[in-house]
Amino acid sequence: MAEQATMWLVRRAERQYASQLGQLRHGELSWYIAWRWLPGFVVAGFVVGIIAQFTGSPTSSRDPGLFYDIPLFVLVSLLTGLMLWSLTLFWSFRRLLVFDRGLLYRYSQKHTARAIFWEDIDPGSLRAVVSADGKDADHLLKTLNRADKEPLGVHGRFAVVFRGSDSVLTPGTPQGNSPQPRFFTFSSRNSPDELVRSIQQGLADAGVPEAGSALHPALPPTLVSSVTSLD
Incomplete structure (x- = not known):
């Protein structure tokens, strides 16, 4: 039932944000049942x-x-x-959606929807990691200031990390101003290869400089066995 609810939200997001983000390319699920x-x-x-x-x-x-x-x-x-x-x-399932013009998250409600446009991502910061002991990889990734990291997933031994800035979205309005850049992480139980390639392809299609070189350090996932600083 929860999976069907998330898919309904995905279809609704496709309709609401098509004018701002283009077509949906890929969706990655992060989940954890407590x-x-x-x-x-x-x-x-x-x-x-x-x-x-x-x-x-x-x-x-x-x-x-x-x-x-x-x-x-x-x-x-x-x-x-x-x-x-x-x-x-209600907070056990999260999806990160990859569109033609960027990423979308927190799209369950209009006032919480956020987009990370390709031009607001540092392509050289794109990384994939995997925890050595199977624990949640996101908990091993730290920043000096807690506000400098935004977790987009729920739980998982794999994680995708990049640095960028997001924008507030309201259906039918132009792109908003981007706040201070910070790190974004998306943890998942599944291999992050497809998500990383989708992000890389979006960066390349948008003409982001040095986008073609970001795939090499991003994959395969780097093994993380202890707390690692992203700064």
Whole structure:
């Protein structure tokens, strides 16, 4: 269901931003299901159920109705915990979209949509990395100032890194002013080869200087085994 929802958002983004970004070329998915949080939310569901038992209206003056239906109490508490945990799925999936004129992210809502146009990317900064122990690669990539790095993905042992600046997008309006350049990272479980080649091809088609030389240091992914500074 979550995958279908993300694809619907992709199709909507194609229609909304075609005039500014051109045609969609490629989309890369980053996802992470927080199963380890599930027990905690189930416990929270039972806590909510217990509180409801003591704060709810009694069924009669003789029978306060506390835990009078244990199976129903367990079922409702479990469903409450599952419902709370399901809210984490809203930020468990992210896609980075590659268009003719640049990259698009945070496109689920109009006021959060951001584009990174090809001319705003430093082609020599394009890199792919892979963590040595299978952990999240993005957590190993650091900057001196935390605001100088923008994670675009959720989780994954692979990551694509580049330096650039993004622009605020509103459908039907011109490209906005680009803020201070910073590093962008996109972590994924899958090999980043196709994403890197899509970015490289977009840079080359846009006539970005030195775009043709950026592919060589970007692939294959560099092995990262400890915290690495991007500055």
